[in-house]
Amino acid sequence: MPSKVEKWKDDVYGNEIREHLLEFAEQGWESIPEDEHDAWFERFKWWGLYHQRSGQESYFMMRIGTPNGVIKPGQLEVIGDVAKEYATGPADNPEFGDAYCDWTTRQSVQLHWIKLEDIPEIFDKLESVGLSTQQACGDSWRNIVGCPVAGKDKHEHIDAWPVAEELNETFKGNDDYANLPRKWKVAVTGCDEGCGQGDINDLAFEPAEKDGELGFNIRVGGGLSRKEARLARDIDVWVPPEQAADVAAGMSGLFNEYGDREDRFNARIKFLVDEWGPEKMRQVLQDEFVDFELETAGEDMRDQYTYNSGGNEGHDDHVGIHEQDDGNYYVGLNVLVGRMGADDTLELAELAEEYGSGEVRLTQRQNVIIMDVPEENLEDLKSEPLLEDYSPEPSPFMRGSIACTGTEFCSLSIVETKNRQVRYARWLKDNVELPADHEDFHIHLSGCTASCAQPQIADVSLRGMKTRKDGEPVEALDIGLGGGLGEDPRFADWVEMRVPADEVPGAIKNLVNNFKDRREDGETFRDFVEARDEDTLADLVEPEETDYHDPYMHNTKMTWYPYVEDDDMQSSPAPTNGDGEPLPSDD
Amino acid sequence: MTTDVHQLDDGAWISVNDSREVNVSDLWLLARSDFCDCETTDFLAEGFVKVGVDHPDIEARIAGQCIACGASGITDWLTVGRVVDPKSGDFYGVVHESVHFPEKRTRLARTAD
Ligand code: HEM
Numbered sequence: 001m002p003s004k005v006e007k008w009k010d011d012v013y014g015n016e017i018r019e020h021l022l023e024f025a026e027q028g029w030e031s032i033p034e035d036e037h038d039a040w041f042e043r044f045k046w047w048g049l050y051h052q053r054s055g056q057e058s059y060f061m062m063r064i065g066t067p068n069g070v071i072k073p074g075q076l077e078v079i080g081d082v083a084k085e086y087a088t089g090p091a092d093n094p095e096f097g098d099a100y101c102d103w104t105t106r107q108s109v110q111l112h113w114i115k116l117e118d119i120p121e122i123f124d125k126l127e128s129v130g131l132s133t134q135q136a137c138g139d140s141w142r143n144i145v146g147c148p149v150a151g152k153d154k155h156e157h158i159d160a161w162p163v164a165e166e167l168n169e170t171f172k173g174n175d176d177y178a179n180l181p182r183k184w185k186v187a188v189t190g191c192d193e194g195c196g197q198g199d200i201n202d203l204a205f206e207p208a209e210k211d212g213e214l215g216f217n218i219r220v221g222g223g224l225s226r227k228e229a230r231l232a233r234d235i236d237v238w239v240p241p242e243q244a245a246d247v248a249a250g251m252s253g254l255f256n257e258y259g260d261r262e263d264r265f266n267a268r269i270k271f272l273v274d275e276w277g278p279e280k281m282r283q284v285l286q287d288e289f290v291d292f293e294l295e296t297a298g299e300d301m302r303d304q305y306t307y308n309s310g311g312n313e314g315h316d317d318h319v320g321i322h323e324q325d326d327g328n329y330y331v332g333l334n335v336l337v338g339r340m341g342a343d344d345t346l347e348l349a350e351l352a353e354e355y356g357s358g359e360v361r362l363t364q365r366q367n368v369i370i371m372d373v374p375e376e377n378l379e380d381l382k383s384e385p386l387l388e389d390y391s392p393e394p395s396p397f398m399r400g401s402i403a404c405t406g407t408e409f410c411s412l413s414i415v416e417t418k419n420r421q422v423r424y425a426r427w428l429k430d431n432v433e434l435p436a437d438h439e440d441f442h443i444h445l446s447g448c449t450a451s452c453a454q455p456q457i458a459d460v461s462l463r464g465m466k467t468r469k470d471g472e473p474v475e476a477l478d479i480g481l482g483g484g485l486g487e488d489p490r491f492a493d494w495v496e497m498r499v500p501a502d503e504v505p506g507a508i509k510n511l512v513n514n515f516k517d518r519r520e521d522g523e524t525f526r527d528f529v530e531a532r533d534e535d536t537l538a539d540l541v542e543p544e545e546t547d548y549h550d551p552y553m554h555n556t557k558m559t560w561y562p563y564v565e566d567d568d569m570q571s572s573p574a575p576t577n578g579d580g581e582p583l584p585s586d587d
Numbered sequence: 588m589t590t591d592v593h594q595l596d597d598g599a600w601i602s603v604n605d606s607r608e609v610n611v612s613d614l615w616l617l618a619r620s621d622f623c624d625c626e627t628t629d630f631l632a633e634g635f636v637k638v639g640v641d642h643p644d645i646e647a648r649i650a651g652q653c654i655a656c657g658a659s660g661i662t663d664w665l666t667v668g669r670v671v672d673p674k675s676g677d678f679y680g681v682v683h684e685s686v687h688f689p690e691k692r693t694r695l696a697r698t699a700d
Pocket residue numbers: 050061104105106107108110183185200222223224225226268405409410411412450451452453454596597
């Protein structure tokens with residue numbers, strides 16, 4: 001039997017949701033019939049709107065999909081303006097203030113505290129500069145990710161940007177692929193560093209050469225969610241760039257036809273690849289979904305991949321100043337946990353105009369890049385005050401930190417994430433020294449097993465849990481080690497479970513010190529972990545209280561907002577009307 | 588009206604008649620369960636896998652783990668609340684911190700998704 005969500009999607013889904021959404025917005029929050037809330041909130045996701053968690057009813061998270069993380073000249077200013085004007089809620093965040101933008105691990109933009117009533121105005125503003133929230137969430141083609149400096153990179157073999165752009169144009173708003181069994185995540189990589197992270201996407205295009213021609217090998221069925229992490233699997237297909245869209249259409253058509261619509265937990269294509277195996281995937285694609293002969297795989301470049309490979313080589317996270325292939329430079333700035341205040345965002349837009357071409361790009365490590373800076377502008381740009389907070393030369397603990405949304409807004413979360421990770425990074429920077437040859441050290445914190453912060457591919461993986469301390473329930477984290485991508489990607493080993501959140505910085509400090517004492521000359525952290533079994537590793541992680549103070553130990557999910565004085569669920573002002581005034585709630 | 592129950596947002600919460608009623612991330616104490624070897628399982632709810640109605644009970648099978656011993660898996664059916672009067676549809680949640688007894692289903696009830 002098709003799931004309930006499938007029934008709602010049968011009634012209304014895809015582009016047509018927009019007119020309903022705009023009409024509800026016109027009439028106000030209370031015009032959504034109470035017995036249709038669940039159905040409409042499920043559908044609104046397709047237009048990039050996700051109803052926030054319990055205690056925050058009537059407020060939405062809004063996601064803007066920026067393909068390949070490319071923010072064209074003129075767009076960032078509008079994003080900053082929209083954040084400043086509309087993304088303010090009933091309470092401030094103590095680290096980030098009252099309005100901010102999140103740069104996400106899939107190169108998108110996320111805003112919070114959006115009111116339904118403001119959506120028509122927001123859509124007008126975004127669309128006036130070519131931005132869109134379409135398909136940013138929901139069961140369809142999601143934002144396409146790729147190498148963030150595609151088209152400008154010295155390491156590039158194929159310009160991946162026109163391919164990503166073509167896929168975006170072909171599949172955004174395309175009714176044939178609007179209602180898939182589940183989300184559909186695609187990555188396009190064109191460089192030999194591997195920074196598209198294809199291995200953890202549903203469909204990956206990876207650079208490969210066949211008979212002297214450059215194109216892409218295809219992998220299918222990667223993903224990290226639940227405790228079911230999978231790497232995308234090689235289906236032995238090569239395509240030239242001009243046929244990339246046809247193969248993508250075939251593959252998403254196959255998913256449309258054969259994906260599981262009865263059980264959403266089993267719907268992602270990774271489970272179909274498990275069931276069929278790569279040979280059958282290829283065969284069905286060939287027989288039923290493309291009308292030309294598929295080529296077998298070409299010679300890939302995976303042995304050159306440096307991105308998140310633990311080797312501390314290559315441009316890796318794109319932070320810092322790097323030369324482009326046209327002689328200009330790109331300047332990658334570190335944004336701690338990917339969150340930037342609206343005023344800072346507007347300032348960044350100005351700097352990008354003044355010193356570069358106005359184009360800014362987002363990375364899959366929640367950072368931003370100012371593009372196209374001529375050499376003669378570099379010194380002046382470097383001395384801008386904004387770069388003190390968003391540095392091109394950050395501490396490894398600052399640049400390596402990624403955190404998901406967590407209990408601040410997310411229904412699935414178990415623990416507080418972003419503010420905690422900010423405090424972790426600052427403490428680690430002041431108290432722990434990595435070996436000098438480790439400029440990069442990745443610590444990813446996800447509030448639950450959905451793994452939006454991609455914890456399984458970090459040096460230190462942190463995942464939300466709970467435990468008891470002196471009998472009282474407290475927020476805790478599972479600790480995993482040694483994950484990463486590269487030629488041979490590897491998911492982290494979970495070695496120490498349910499560590500109270502205030503003992504995690506001490507655990508990382510002890511781990512780093514043990515690593516420094518025991519490593520062989522030049523041994524990387526990842527190799528060090530790979531060479532040891534789980535028990536040995538567990539002994540090297542020694543959780544410990546330190547002078548680090550954690551203000552979020554107290555089950556933040558049970559508050560309406562974790563950072564306010566009166567955080568009791570009953571004190572929530574939500575739901576509110578379009579002016580933010582409390583409405584009587586249903587219960 | 589019939590009581591309308593489903594899990595949403597990947598099992599993040601249970602909706603009863605279009606109202607969010609039961610959330611993940613709470614701790615439940617489970618007794619006499621074979622979930623793990625602990626005398627009472629100190630169970631962290633991480634996701635609602637199945638929900639159903641066995642009038643007047645609203646029941647769920649929940650994915651999660653015992654935070655005392657670390658065993659993880661899916662519980663048998665647990666009563667998470669009641670809708671006593673289907674006409675009004677009002678939901679009364681159970682107190683999750685008190686002790687609960689998961690049951691293997693012996694009779695058929697209506698499951699939903
Ligand atoms: C309100 C905030 C969010 C919610 C409720 C949410 C929900 C989820 C859920 C339910 C999953 C797992 C199920 C599945 O794979 O379909 C998931 C996975 C994931 N989400 Fe999110 N998410 C949120 C924010 C984000 C953000 C901001 C990003 C970055 C754009 C993101 C990126 C990812 C990634 C990379 C994965 C795991 C990889 C995978 O399996 O594909 N999520 N999210």
